[in-house]
Amino acid sequence: MLSRVESNHRAQSEHGRYADRVPRPELDSERLILQRFTRRDAATLDEGIRVSLPDLNQWLPWARLDYTSADTTAFIRESLQAWKEERAWDYSIRLKDDPRRHLGNISFWTVSKLGKIAEIGYWVRSDETSRGICTEAVELLLDETFNSMGYHKVVLRIAVGNHASDRVAEKLGFTREGVLREELLIRGNWVDHTLWSLLDREYRAARRSRVARK
Numbered sequence: 001m002l003s004r005v006e007s008n009h010r011a012q013s014e015h016g017r018y019a020d021r022v023p024r025p026e027l028d029s030e031r032l033i034l035q036r037f038t039r040r041d042a043a044t045l046d047e048g049i050r051v052s053l054p055d056l057n058q059w060l061p062w063a064r065l066d067y068t069s070a071d072t073t074a075f076i077r078e079s080l081q082a083w084k085e086e087r088a089w090d091y092s093i094r095l096k097d098d099p100r101r102h103l104g105n106i107s108f109w110t111v112s113k114l115g116k117i118a119e120i121g122y123w124v125r126s127d128e129t130s131r132g133i134c135t136e137a138v139e140l141l142l143d144e145t146f147n148s149m150g151y152h153k154v155v156l157r158i159a160v161g162n163h164a165s166d167r168v169a170e171k172l173g174f175t176r177e178g179v180l181r182e183e184l185l186i187r188g189n190w191v192d193h194t195l196w197s198l199l200d201r202e203y204r205a206a207r208r209s210r211v212a213r214k
Helices: 004-015 039-056 069-085 133-148 163-171 200-213
Strands: 026-028 032-036 088-095 104-112 117-124 153-159 175-186 189-199
Touching: 026 133, 032 133, 039 069, 039 088, 069 088, 088 133, 104 133, 117 133, 133 153, 133 163, 133 200, 153 163, 153 175, 163 189, 189 200
Parallel strands: 117 153
Antiparallel strands: 026 032, 032 088, 088 104, 104 117, 153 189, 175 189
């Protein structure tokens, strides 16, 4: 999954401030809490990244095997500034039952202010995959982007071969639009990315369907 760090510069240069509305700093679902980063999160974020680097390394340019705690500190500093400038919004993913443990990151930012298009990026630590955490976190953020922020369309850019992230998109009703050729340079190789999209009316229809089945 493309992370906010790699793609945020594009939207910032084209559109300036990202949206007229500001998202809530904390979101919650049945199991999860998504919360805005603070400087106190550095140690738990750093631990989550380090146990996941062998997996993240193949998908995300920032996930170098020589990643250091200084990189974590720099990310949190930049994240706080992005919130302040309303450029992008990063959240820490945590369990309600164990809020001190960092499960991963999820972020969104504006791709087109005129088109009301947002992009979501995410990762979940390697020892917490296959538990539905990523799907639940993205679903929670979709509620915020569509219902609170008023976006018309949300997109995902997923590296070709990242089947776990593809499954998240499929479960949540995203449409596969096509392949963006050589979209990102990772470990010296240009990597194709699949573009997925979800429209606001599709999100609302899928949500009504899920509620009806309960």
